[in-house]
Amino acid sequence: MTAAIEAAARAVDATTLTRLLPARPLLLALGEPAHGEDVLLELRNDVFRQLVEQGQYRTIALESDCMSGVLVDEYVTSGRGTLDEVMEHGFSHGFGEFAGNRELVRWMRAYNEGRPAAEWLHFAGYDGPVEYNGAASPREALTALHSYLRQGLEAALVPCDADTLDRLLGDDERWTSPAAMMDPGRSVGQTPEAGQLRLLADELVALLDARSSQLVEASSLDDWDRARMYGHTATGLLQYHFWMADSSPSRMPRLLGLRESMMADNLLALAERGPVLAHGHNGHLQRDKSSMRMGDQLLEWSSAGTLVSARLGERYALTSTLLGSIPRRGVDAPPPDTIEGVLYGLAQDRYVIDAGQLADMVADVPLVHRESPWYGYSPQDPTHLASSDAILFVREVPAS
Template identity: 50%
Template sequence: MVDDISAAAVLRLLPTRPRVLALGEPTHWQDELLRARNDLFTRLIEEAGYRAVGIESDCLRGLIVDDYVTTGEGDLDDVMARGFSHGFGAGAGNRALVAWMREFNADRPAHDRVRFAGLDGAQEISYGESPRRVLLDLHAYLAGLLDPTLLPCTAAHIETLAGEDDRWTDEAAVADPTRSFGRSPQARELRLIADDLTALLSAFTPQLTRGLDRARLYARAATALLRYHHWMADPTPARMTRLLGVRASIIADNILALAARVPTLVHTHNLHLHREPSTMKMGGMELEWWSSGAIVRAHLGPEYRFVAGALGTIPGHGVGEPPADTIEGQLYALPGDRFVVDPRSVKAERARPQDWFGYFPLDPARLAGVDGIVWVRDCSST
């Protein structure tokens, strides 16, 4: 079945409207893919009642965007510059989505506004930010609402333990665990402090009615960052698998936190969203870990659904017309530049060769775990 990109076309592929509907993309920074996402997401918000959009960007920076789309706080140029990681704020498609969300929310009551969230942690494979700022934000939240004697330490003690931010952000640590600060005595103590602060959120939940969702995000981000830095310092072969797992877990935890409140739309790379174990070759090692989508699926079951993004060409990166016996080749032979297709109608003999390192074709072996495909024929971005 092939249909125009619409909310109805996607929902027809599913038995019911899922709590989490995830749309993947096979590569980043292609505005044609983002425009297709925007067309689909805006219709799902208007017609199917979805009220949160989460994308693969820093969850803490995403708070800036959420404030803008829900209240109008800030200037759009500044929000796009400070509210995204990975350079995603520069994309015209992301800017258009944020502007649309703000317009959609402008005259709506607070309970019916669509929310924005970054899903990623403040870390990447080669990088992790300092936990200082987010620990201080979590500490300040609790200190403002609880008896200060309940807190495990002062804000000044967190500042002293964390020290200068650049001691945490040395990108050379990805190749040399000895360069990481993540297993220092100070980092170990900060992990205990983060655990104690998180426990206070749970123990005093009935009292912490104002801003609790944001405080829980601080707690998730802080503990994930400290866990990430801990494994950056690990000298054993388990190191990279654990780092990939930490990132997958924080994305999954942020999706689940959104879905606990409202029906949620998700947009990340396809590799984060499938239901099977993820695999990657790195530094001569075969790595395997559970993707974010697999983790969310384990919690939500059929309330999680995944629509994969697929594309034909990216001439600027040497990705030409796909071979006819691949998924992309079959879709490229069909008329139309953009459409939704039932993956059960696609029969491919092999995976498309990876002509550019930044583009990941669909794997026929994973097609059974895909609920739909959004196809974009050509991407002109460079």
């Protein structure tokens, strides 16, 4: 079996990767099993550069806050701000601290310099503004959408004024309190004010859609798309806060599913404008449902990849990345009865292989799901192999 896998393994580059796919995808997802590892970010950057050089993709989307990502896109397209500023304020989850992300943004800005707008590369975040310990206030998203509508339409058409929004929103600290994640009673998501905001947000989004031609003519399609992102973010955040205030057993799976739904909405909206390389955690981009145990309760929800794949079909392609070892994190050589252990036996340090072909090769091998001693690394579920299009394997993550 090792010899057969060795014969099917290929060097990692964009051309080899795309040849493994059934068709040229509109949304090409590149997953990772751990965040922030230099070798994985360098591989991603190399693949994106090659795709750009081949004229296939001009947009990259990262698992980072979609609203903060606007700052990065403005920098790489127009040079607004400085590299230090966008790395500090243009990323969520601490991703601006990763050297590979900094190099990506620097390279994109250098590439765009002096080129016409039609040839620019674009950056986007596709995550919602949520963290493991809470969620953002809907203020930024709601006020940005409201401001856009007020600038492009007659005031009488917009269902509220800025003062009304400000009054209903109140202090942002009420929305962002980490205590609300642990105690539903501390959340403001089901207050009368929050209920009014949900209705207003729905009306504002409906107005954005109904008056799209007028608004695009008064601004631009890019501006309208950005306003739609703010609208989806506002409604998503208000739903998220609603479920933060819920005390039923449905609370956590609904919160986890809402985040994935926000990711999927952003990815689908980006794909409407042209081919996108999306990079993020394997768990978000996988076609399979996600699950976790919380006490004696099994929580299940649809990942962003599940939702996007259902809409795009073969126009969505997934390359999942697997790791052998991360010595500095205490992740040693994988056991031989795991899929990582099987792949670890090959001589190459990194390679890509057709996922369906690999699944067939190991179909009769009794594999177990690898256990990780480090919370930041998620091994591959061997039963999910065939739901990827390609598998990228990295034998060892060297020290940074």
